[in-house]
Amino acid sequence: MAVDSLDLALQHFGTPVYVYHEIVHNQYVVNSFREKGAVFVDSVDEVPNGSVLMFSAHGVSPAVRDQAKARDLHALDATCPLVTKVHLEAIKYAKSGYTIFLIGHEGHDEVIGTMGEAPEAIVLIEEADEVDSLEVADDSKVAVLTQTTLSVDDANRILSRLRERFPDLESPAKGDICYATQNRQDAVRELCQDVDAVVVVGSQNSSNSARLRELAAEKITKSFLVDGPQGLSLSDFSADDRVLVTAGASAPENVVQDTITWLCENFDGTVEVATVREESVHFPLPRSLRAVLPATK
Known part of the structure; x- marks a missing residue:
């Protein structure tokens, strides 16, 4: 969108x-x-x-x-409407006098924007070990939100520690992590069981892309995060490698296909498409843009 x-x-x-x-x-x-x-x-x-x-x-x-x-x-x-959802949750909890724990990465654009909604009420948490030293005014009025592009596993580890420390912890009825982020993580977790290498197409500053490579690297030594085929080397692979190719949520499809083509041409490879989950979510254009584009109303 x-x-x-x-x-x-x-x-x-x-x-x-x-x-x-x-x-x-x-x-x-x-x-x-x-x-x-x-x-x-x-x-x-x-x-x-x-x-x-x-x-x-x-x-x-x-x-x-x-x-x-x-x-x-x-x-x-x-x-992204999923980010807007987190902003609205932050506003709601802050107005009700809650201390808000935001699980995320310091300096990420999304975290900066969310914390800006209620800076006096939000505490950023990056690691589970930080939970033990947290101090709040009222243990019974605490809530948790999550950066949308995090590793599901990492977020759950922190969330579990928070729930142990704060039994009254509140959270949105529906989780904050982006469906596209979670679907890709689930796919890598499932499909990397039977491969020798993993290539994630995405940029180094893409949080969700970096999490995919980290998730793959837990099981596969040869795991790469590249902007496209130019980031790969012939020495990265053996001729008989079975390679999983996936991509960050904002990687263009043509770059993904260029990467697959590079692998096929250099190693006489064949392609097998594996589908773990279908996505059909569609977000409308921003209202401010629709207002000046009559054909899109």
């Missing part, structure tokens, strides 16, 4: 369209959009007054929205 939104914004508004941080954490996608005229910025101050600014799929804090409004920017919000 975020990638489609930026494509349509460039077509409708022309260049430049400014984007707050990377639209998704994938270098191929980001570089492709740079060539089309998108300008990625790390501060709203870099955007000229009155320009078009798109918020990335990872979401932003209220402070960033306020800065955009103050500069009279035409803001287009491409935040």
